[in-house]
Amino acid sequence: MRFGVVIFPGSNCEQDVIHAAHVLGHEADFVWHGDTDLSGFDAIVLPGGFSYGDYIRCGAVARFSPVMAEVVRFAERGGPVIGICNGFQILTEAHLLPGALLRNRGLKFICKQTTLKVEASACQWMDAAPGTLLRIPINHNEGNYICDPETLARMEANGQIVLRYCEPDGSRAEGGSAPNGALDDIAGICNERGNVFGLMPHPERVVDPAVGITDGAVVFTSIAKRLAEVG
């Protein structure tokens, strides 16, 4: 399959996504933020970084890039879209995913390995069994997920909560296991249909066996498998 990786001014994780796709035997190409043609791509990736310098709010300006109108149409047609870190922030600003990402509770930029628990969800980008633990690093300043209680209940009922931060043994600490203070330890969510996925951790950084951990590969292999099945 062929991934389209959007580059906004200030994106800085696009090369990692391309590399991860290649390692897994897939094709991947860049898409410029001014482009409006996504034909030829099976899935779209909004990578991490600091699009437009994070001015106003993270993702607030990128959301109005010419390419984003096309990404919204692509998602509405059922095309798979993933937003990683800044990409997740852009997806919430574009209202493709509910809620918002606030500044980390401890006011610190956090760059560390985390353990994530796979939840039972409708997400097309995650076919690992519920309860599976994944070690995937985070690298952000605004990953503190928030939404109103009604939205949280709706997401829970619809199977839209895909990944939660947890302790290394899979348990969740009483005061929360999210290093950034995220509501209900939420690390990644999808839309109702399951084709749009946003997460703060960086799965593309733990795909190449050369880095020692390959827990991020499942994100890319899940969507590839699904696309192969549905043709």
Next chain:
Amino acid sequence: MARFQIFVTYKKGIFDPPGATAERALVSLGYDEVSSVKIGKFIQLEVADGTSEERVVEMCGKLLANPVIEDFRIEPVEEA
């Protein structure tokens, strides 16, 4: 030239980490009377004369504030 001042603050119930930190810092500096600090954004907007406040509300809802987490207040600035 017309001017507007825009105040963007977190909605009630949204935790404001910089505000909470400033609050603790003020109390630890001896300002025991401080019970709450909320930190938001202040935006000064210059627009063509005759621009309606509705247009400014639209700008806020679309870009300058995120209605999911933020409230905004708009004040026209009277020229001296």
